[in-house]
């Protein structure tokens with residue numbers, strides 16, 4: 516299986532603060548990778564470099580063999596950990612915005628996802644709760660036919676009953692020509708989704724592997740391995 520993403524000796528500093536330190540990571544095409552780590556360990560910084568929003572200080576990160584930029588824009592769908600939709604928009608405006616901006620955006624699929632998430636297109640973005648906003652942002656990402664989906668904390672604001680719905684939406688929209696990278700602190704809720712996991716600490720990968728093999732080798736769940744690593 517090919518790697519859709521490869522990071523080699525990737526480093527990122529903000530002025531004197533080093534956030535990523537010679538990080539190496541491969542992500543297999545067609546897999547769901549959980550990128551796990553404590554607050555401030557560098558997950559969002561890594562994802563922003565993959566999404567082309569930040570430049571590395573040194574080292575490289577390639578997506579499908581390309582440096583993040585114009586070519587990878589059509590390959591990568593990025594759901595940030597904050598909402599960037601404008602408050603004046605209705606959901607229907609946000610949909611049109613995505614349809615205009617991304618040629619791979621599938622409006623019909625978006626309609627199905629809105630129904631599934633119980634979101635009315637006439638609602639204003641400003642009137643949405645945190646969880647509803649996350650559902651909308653996730654639906655906008657899942658409606659793209661991107662090869663690599665990057666989801667930064669997709670379940671942060673949703674209540675436990677809606678979490679399963681969101682996980683179902685992710686699974687139902689996954690196919691082998693897609694790859695997903697997910698960060699989350701809700702490891703127990705989401706670990707069943709992971710094919711592979713990478714644990715990050717202080718800007719470096721501490722442990723990486725197949726989720727099932729790691730569970731078997733250590734006789735522990737991914738959440739228990741997380742707690743053991745970051746004790």
Ligand SMILES: Nc1ncnc2c1ncn2[C@@H]1O[C@H](COP(=O)(O)OP(=O)(O)OP(=O)(O)O)[C@@H](O)[C@H]1O
Nearest residue numbers: 529532534552553554555556557558559560561596
């Ligand atoms: N623009 C910036 N300028 C200065 N420091 C930054 C900047 N962005 C991130 N950092 C710092 O980099 C470190 C890693 O942040 P990052 O957001 O990547 O962590 P994270 O693992 O995603 O954390 P969390 O789980 O809390 O979301 C933090 O100490 C943060 O303060």
